[in-house]
Amino acid sequence: MHADMDAFYASVEQRDNPALRGRPVIVGGPRDARGVVTAASYEARAYGVRAAMPLRQAAGLCPDAEFVPGRMRLYSDVSLEVMRIFRSCTPLVEPLSLDEAFLDVTGCERRYGSPGEIAEHVRDAVRTAVDLPISVGVAASKSVAKIASTLAKPDGRRLVPPGSEQDFLDPLPVRMIWGVGPKSEARLAARGIHTIGDLARHDPERMRELRRPATLARAIDPRDVASERTAKSVGNEVTFGRDTSDRELVLRYLRQLSDHVGRRLRARGLTGRTVALKLRYADFHTITRQVTLDAPTDQTRDVFGAVRDLFAREVNDRDVYRLVGVHVTGIGAQTARQLAFRMGDERERRPLETALDEVRARFGDAVITHAALLGSSARMDSERYAWREDVLG
Ligand SMILES: [Mg+2]
Structure with a gap:
């Protein structure tokens, strides 16, 4: 099964603001900004507006469109919730991006019924949880399922029976x-x-x-669904709206990225042993530095601590940054929990992180956060940036 949210970011904006429903909505920034469209509602697509198109070109095609800046952290939270729903149906989930994934539903018939019923179950569960439309394609291979979900859009399902x-x-x-x-x-x-x-x-x-x-x-595609149980890396990156030499700002982003990576590890019951920092400079030169921890972790503080040290070693007064990323590799299942408990205040820290995750899962990122992130939100929101989430199988 290939499940794909419909016009994801634009649908979230229409969900949260009734005035946008039924209207052409373009996510990416003001109509006269130099950036590109990150998502367009189906109403805007009818005018020829597409993702990755310059905003000014989109404004020319669809002058009446509502332009919104986009709220990446919210989309990222909704994405975690959607992926959680997928995983409640089958453990074999391979996310392709924030808003789409392959699900291997082989063997789900006994629980959910026919392939069509499984598809409807997933669509209903997503609608109930996040009130957003999703399209699903079902087939015997990834390639055909992905094409089927494209044809099912918007808000539909398409089955391609084996042999056809x-x-x-x-x-x-x-x-x-x-x-x-x-x-x-x-x-x-x-x-x-x-x-x-x-x-x-x-x-x-x-x-x-x-x-x-x-x-x-020729409909030949033997690839398996590569679930995150076999993931080799969990990471997040941001590209700044404007290149920056502001070290404090970079550190705040690194903390935010570490926090997100930690949450994703915990949400999936994974730990990682190696923490990597990625820096891309204004001239596109890119470096990666990594460190292997004493014990596998799923804790934001460990990830950020490692990243901060790596950054401190690289930082230079003349550097101007374009992109920063945090990746955790050496992924394993959370069996190493006991090991981690040996480390000092771990006993107190883990329930705190878990409680934070639960509160944020229910009420969103903005409700509760680490004190060190306070005061940074307004500034980070004012910087437009592109959020990238990687799970490398
Ligand atoms: Mg989509």
Whole structure:
């Protein structure tokens, strides 16, 4: 199953502000800003507005649109809740981004019924929990399920029964195949390949670089759902709206990122042993520095402590930063809990972090936080930034 929230950020804004419902909504910033569209409601898409399009171009296409700055931390919280719902259906969940995931629902029939009923169960559970629309595609492979969810949008489901994959794929435009971008699409069109069926029947030897898409076009896709139980890395990064040399600001972001990584580890019952700091400078030069801890951890304080030390070693008066990231690797299950308990005040710290997680899961990030993060919210919100969440399988 491929489950994908519909126009995710824009739907959250419409949910929280009734005046935006039924209206073209563009998330990304003011209409005259130099940034790009991060999400567009279906009403805005009808005007040709797309994600990654410059905001000014979007304003030209859809002058009546409502432009909103976006609230990444809220979207991130909603995402955690949605992923939690997915995991309550099956432990085999592979998130692709904040708003979409593959779910291996093999064996869920006894609990939830037919594939269609499983899909409806997931959609209902998401609607009930976060009041947002989601579309679901169900098929025997990842590639077909993802295409099916795209066709199910908005707010629908699409099932492709086993054996009917080729009939389903054949008439669809070839760009719907994973790995076929605008460039490949143009090259294929020059050879008379317009539909997935055209590609499926094409001799793969005549176009080596298209072997993989051609295989997917023939509905062959043996990839498993790579759940986070096998994750190798959990990380978050931010790209600043404006490059900065403000060390204090960078540290606040690093604390925020560490906090988020810690919460994601705890939410999934994982620990990590190696903490990595990623820095990208204004000239795009990028470095990664890492340290291996004495014991695996899922604690924000441990992650941030390591990152702060790594940053202190690298920092230089002349440096101007474009992006910072925090990643935890050496991921394992939380069996190392007893080990961690040996470490001093761990006994008191863990319930605090867990209590924080629970309060924030129910009421949102803004309600409660570490004192060190206080006062930073307004400033961080005023900086527009792009939030990136990685789970590398
Ligand atoms: Mg989506």
